[in-house]
Amino acid sequence: MNFDEHIDRRNTHSAKWDMMELLYGVSPNDGLSMWVADMDFRPPKTVQDKLAELLDHGVYGYFGDDGPYLDAIQWWMKHRHGWEVPRDGVFTTHGLVNGTAMCVDTFTAPGDGIVLFTPVYYAFAKVIHANNREVIELPLANNNGRYEMDFAAYDAVLPAHARMIVLCSPHNPGGRIWSRTELEQVAAFAKRHDLILVSDEIHHDLTFGVKHTPMALIEGISDRLIMMTASTKTFNIAGSHTGNVIIEDPDLRAQFSQRMQGLGLSPNAFGMHMATAAYSPEGAKWVDELVHYLDENHKIFNAGINAIPGVKTMELESTYLAWVDFSGTGMPLVDVIERVQKQAKIAANHGPTYGSGGENFLRFNIGTTRKNIERAVANMQAAFSDLQ
Secondary structure, three states, X not given: OOOOOOOOOOOOOOXXXXXXXXXXXXXXXXXXXXXXXXXXXXXXXXXXXXXXXXHHHOOOOOOOOOHHHHHHHHHHHHHHHOOOOOHHHEEEEOOHHHHHHHHHHHHOOOOOEEEEEEOOOHHHXXXXXXXXXXXXXXXXXXXXXXXXXXXXXHHHHOOOOEEEEEEEOOOOOOOOOOOHHHHHHHHHXXXXXXXXXXXXXXXXXXXXXXXXXXXXXXXXOHHHEEEEEOOHHHHOOHHHOOEXXXXXXXXXXXXXXXXXXXXXXXXXXXXXXXXXXXXXXXXXXXXXXXXXXXXHHHHHHHXXXXXXXXXXXXXXXXXXXXXXXXXXXXXXXXXXXXHHHHHOOEEOEEHHHHOOOOOOEEEEEOOOOHHHHHHHHHHHHHHOHHHO
8 A cells, every 4th residue: 555645635525624724724725634533545455446346336225234244343353452242232333423422322311420531532522512411521640741540539529420431542632552450440430430431442453562452351341331443543434434332231232222223323334335344354454554654654743843842742652643732832822723723834633622631732633644744844843943
């Protein structure tokens, strides 16, 4: 796969490129889009071939016979993550934001509290608020550029109306892969406070030298655990809006199934075909090549951005999302954003949308060509050249 190939995504109804001027004031004609989390790469050939086969057939009916789809999920999770997925526990949602909303809707009631370890992916809070639940922010400790959890502090402040945790594992935007010990602490916290635990593991395939442990492998938590996975981030097929909510516990599974039926939800045929094709040996080879490319991207980006006085990137263990701390510049974030968007001509996510702890940060998507990474670094260094 040639990840250096330039693919012009402008005027293709790409949210990432065609919405950047409206949202960030950065023109796609001379700017760089480094915000929303999809990559500027084509998916593996096996996915493209499957879509071509569907196009050649020319009839686009309802998807049926999900046996190969479930086989592919089970094969992938066993061979890539050492996790035996319960076949009867796989539910397909319209992506994992929809999966999160479904979990909130199914397992909590209006007015209940949902725990987020912040800063964290902004869509969680969005769907929690939209479902008339309360976001309970438990701030992560930033210890020398590395996020850690403080459960003694969390125990002391957790309100009585908390009913659920939504965990981002690996963590977006910080790029942390939680250790097995940390995951055991999350599980113990959920059990102590009788909380449903939803583990969003959408970035679990994109790791750099640190092993990801699925929460499903932590003992004693299956009676309250909801796993969420997807092929979409891994293979850059987010537009298929296909994700999996995987539930081992029979009672929780029955509740979720009933709610799915009550809302009349059924899967997108194209997404099912794409996921089946992606979760394959050919897809695995492509992912290995992708991870190597992204690892080089993040090293180049880190070196260049960290050369700017007062600016520091978090060390990336997973994802293609660089979380950059500008607090050392002494500048208000509004001034930082002005330089990034007007001078560097880069559209990047604003840290405060990720909740407490994001106030001095911007998030940059490095899932793009090496040429764009080098250009972004040069533009950023020029925009902050007076700090040199």
